[in-house]
Amino acid sequence: MESIQVFSVEEFWKTYRRLTREIIKDEIQKNLPQTSSEEILLMDDVCSLLGKTKQTIFSWLDRGELQGHYINDSLFFIRSEIMEKLKQGRNKSKRKNK
Numbered sequence: 722m723e724s725i726q727v728f729s730v731e732e733f734w735k736t737y738r739r740l741t742r743e744i745i746k747d748e749i750q751k752n753l754p755q756t757s758s759e760e761i762l763l764m765d766d767v768c769s770l771l772g773k774t775k776q777t778i779f780s781w782l783d784r785g786e787l788q789g790h791y792i793n794d795s796l797f798f799i800r801s802e803i804m805e806k807l808k809q810g811r812n813k814s815k816r817k818n819k
Contacts, residue, residue, distance in 0.1 A: 745795050752792065760800040767798050771807075 728736070742763050749761050762770065767778055781787040787806060789796050 745797070749792060749795070749797050762798040762800055762803065764796060764798075767803060770803065 742765065746761050746763060764775055764778060767773075768775055771778070778787065782789050787798075788802050789798055791797075
């Protein structure tokens with residue numbers, strides 16, 4: 722006999738979002754060229770990495786300060802592009818201080 726688990730609404734949506742993010746990452750990774758070993762980041766990953774809100778990240782996307790990629794309606798980022806942008810910004814601030 723199978724057992725039934727009861728989830729609260731919050732637990733259900735939290736689990737749903739986590740699984741959805743994992744599936745999206747897997748699908749994006751599958752669709753990258755086989756030679757690519759790039760790490761794929763989703764919005765939550767970028768927010769955590771940069772310590773910024775989604776609103777800030779979307780603002781940077783709108784201004785072209787950050788590059789995002791879409792597959793259908795799914796937004797993702799490539800870690801190496803984020804890191805390169807950080808290096809460029811760091812070099813600009815060093816030049817201003819000289």
